Amino acid sequence: MAVAVQGAPKERSREREERPGLVQRLKLSYSKYWYAYAMVAPVVIVLGVLVGYPLVNGLYLTLTDANSLNSARQIGVKHIPASYHFIGLHNYADVLWGPGSYDRFWSHFVWTIAWTVICVTVTFALGLGLALLMNQKLRGRGLYRMLLILPWAVPTFVTVFSWRLMLADGGAVNALLGSVGLPEPSWLADPLAQKAAAILVNTWVGVPFMMVSLLGGLQAIPGELYEAAEMDGASPWQRFVNVTMPGLRSVSSTVLLLGVIWTFNQFVVLFVLFGNNAPDTQILVTWAYYLGFGQQPRDYAQSATYGVLLLSILIVFTTFYRRWLARNEEASR
């Protein structure tokens, strides 16, 4: 995509900079841009090879009937060439409105959207609440901060694995619920409880990042703004709405966007928590992984089709989100 665009204007733009002018200026600008391209080159090359090319290749796969039985492969010393065929847009048609498309795609689609909205909303609200609490002059702030960020420091699959033990039948969570007389759902087996468990764990995993980012944003808001608001007799709520939230806008718009992207593509939480035992709780990403790598024969073409659809959804969302942000920015000026 834009990776390819990146390489092309290199020569042209450098020439454009060398328009007649002060010799000094020209020299500086030449060396400046030369260095700029040299500094960016590794990223462009790495992303071009590892993201750009695979994307094109993946797009092509979606137009074929490739699976693990007809792809090129090596059995011992014998090389078997690929024998899959070009079938046009058949995969997309099949995924979106083929037989059983509701159960295969749309039900996962609805759950993925619900999952993303719920997780990001809850994570953001909790992260903001905790950041506000920690932005006060409290004794032991540093300690709280360290304890609360700790979940972020442990690899996700380790903590999710711990949650799996705690949520198991007869595990710590149900023992606790049982001791106060609450029902003990089967977190890892019952479809509805699975969804609740997934949201719970993902929220727990995501709050630290939100909290630290928002805390940084809060600390960057100048104290004078609050003093001025207080002088004008603003209530704490008014100060929150009129000083804190606008002051946080750039941080919160970034973390919300990243939150949506990361939650939408969350893999480890669902994969480690349930393995393949939760057909209803699979979001589109884990479902696509299952199609491509979790079954035999592996259906590469369908898996890639899901991937392209996922990517399209995210790109459409991000485009609208950025436009909406820009409009808001204009309106608030």
Added chain:
Amino acid sequence: MTTPRTQRRRGEASPLAAALSHGVLIVASLVALLPVAYIAYISLGPDKMDYLHPGAILSKATFANYTKVIFHTDFFTWFANSAIVAGGTTIFGVLVSATTGYAVSRMRFAGHRQLMWTLLVTQMFPIAVLIVPLYTILSDLKLLDGYLGLILVYAGTTVPYCAWLLKGYFDTIPVEIDEAGRVDGLSPFGTFWRLVLPLARPGLAVAAFYSFLTAWGELAYASTFMLSSGKYTLAVGLQTFVSQYESQWNLMAATSVLIALPAAGFFYLVQRHLVSGLTAGAAKS
């Protein structure tokens, strides 16, 4: 301070509010720590079903699980593999994203906007669309089942975010510093290396932490691209425990703790930089 004692300074909570805040933060800290502490506790139970009656562990706590994992499994091989891959990703990824972030922060070269936008878009790539073609590419380049391939793949996933993060951080470093460097006869790269990088330490620390953690705990790519058990990373090795030892949760818990330790150590080193490193730029731009 000239303010009278009875009047609170801005940002200071009333005693009741402070008590409430402490209450909420203590509960939150407990919730944050519980799963980490829980797995460490379970890892002390010698029997594989001990997680079902955790109370019984207290009386028979032992480090037997750890000695078993360390001396009787492939733990050391996997640990070394993880260390090579995560270390390589961190060094390569941070270097590359720092130069990119700096170039975009300082130089208005043609295409810098598109580059940042491309970096954001690569964040959105679900593994499902990349994993099959990546498998083919690595296989063609003979990089399958090797460290370099996995390092490059991980760098491809961490660099976009790190470049964004560092670009924001470089934006907060005054341009006058670069100009002073140029006046003293340093090349643009010299300015970057000698003057700007040392100032950007908090940002670099966070980028390094993020890269390390991503590579250390990644599962999907590692389990697909590392084919022989001699090349497994810890995350993949841990998964094999489930079948190999018929769900010996005690051993898995002990392994988990051992996996978490280096990450926690890294976290301890960078934690005081986290807040400033993560948001210096975002708060300003």
